[in-house]
Amino acid sequence: MAENQVRSGWPLYEVFLRGKRGLNHVHVGSLHAADPEMALHHARDLYTRRNEGVSIWVVAATDITASSPDEKDPFFAPSGDKVYRHPTFYEIPDDVPHM
């Protein structure tokens, strides 16, 4: 990782776009830049050539802490056995209105 950063010269930034008002920012990709301001400008040129965004976040990739993507990861186990957190867990007679 450290060696990669030296060879690439500029740090890697992850780019998040808000497609339009009312939506969350969504990850769209990454780019290299000398500083965060340059990363924003590059992100505009690279990821919003066709009005894909009204707001951009750039985050240094090294500042992101991530869970393991593996679905079997026990990290997510605490929510696996709590079916009672879902509305479908509860049986309500059909003739109860507005529920």
Add this chain to the structure above:
Amino acid sequence: MTALPDEMTGDLAAHFDETLGRGRRIEPRDWMPDAYRATMIRQIAQHAHSEIIGMQPEGNWITRAPSLRRKAILIAKVQDEAGHGMYLYSAAETLGADRADLTDKLLRGRQKYSSIFNYPTLTYADVGVIGWLVDGAAICNQVPLCRSSYGPYSRAMVRICKEESFHQRQGYELLLTMMRGTAGQRAMVQDATNRFWWPSLMMFGPPDDQSPNTAQSMAWGIKRHTNDELRQRFVDMTVPQAGKLGVTLPDPGLTWNAERRHYDFGAVDWDEFMAVVKGNGPCNAQRVARRQAAHDEGAWVREAASAHAAKRGGSGGSSPPEPALQAARKDAA
């Protein structure tokens, strides 16, 4: 990556196979076989290099576009190619590849780009024919890659395919306009078609019986159709478009086969293809030299940006720009 005991690798491999089997995507931090990673890096890098080198044949005509409208369109298209290259380098980096290292490999000829970009663009009709045939063939190749098993690559391909549609349509529209023009303009369109037809068919790669990696790539979900299937699809799509345009495709063997319900077509000159792949096409040396020059001429911009970032307390100034490329230049000198 450190070596794991065999039984652990076995578990991981089974999980990898199961993920593929269920049609799910492989994501960057998932375990994957080394060969899958290496193949993916090679495929994405070659694709990225093609986009970057692909700016040159058309960029050649920006200063001589016949109208402001055509010039604006062409600039937008070439800018898109740069963007596609960047999406793809970004995807390759998620596999642990290093961007400067990939560029270095391109400049040293250790990684390839599509052979089509080693042909020259002689007239403005070539800009139209590249949009119609070359981008048309690229779309044929790329639409199935939107379902590639590697997540970041498939997501990049979705973005790219959306944008390629504009590329193909602007090319075809340009040709329609020329075909409504003078006899000389119609002759230019025919000439460009003659020169680009066969190289476009070569873009799908060697015939299936000479493509040893196809079976493994299909098993891994990084290739969805064989080279010959895609080539046939492209021919079938293009013949009626040529008819509508009023040009003749330069293949006397091109006939509708009612039994197969496909067009039959003549034999591709695979010797020519291999010669171009090996570096002996009309423009190979020129393309790589131009890429190197563009990088060299941009050095002061990168240095200035790093200095500016350092002055403002950013992290950009701490490391020299792309040492791998500097090494490459020293070797070449």
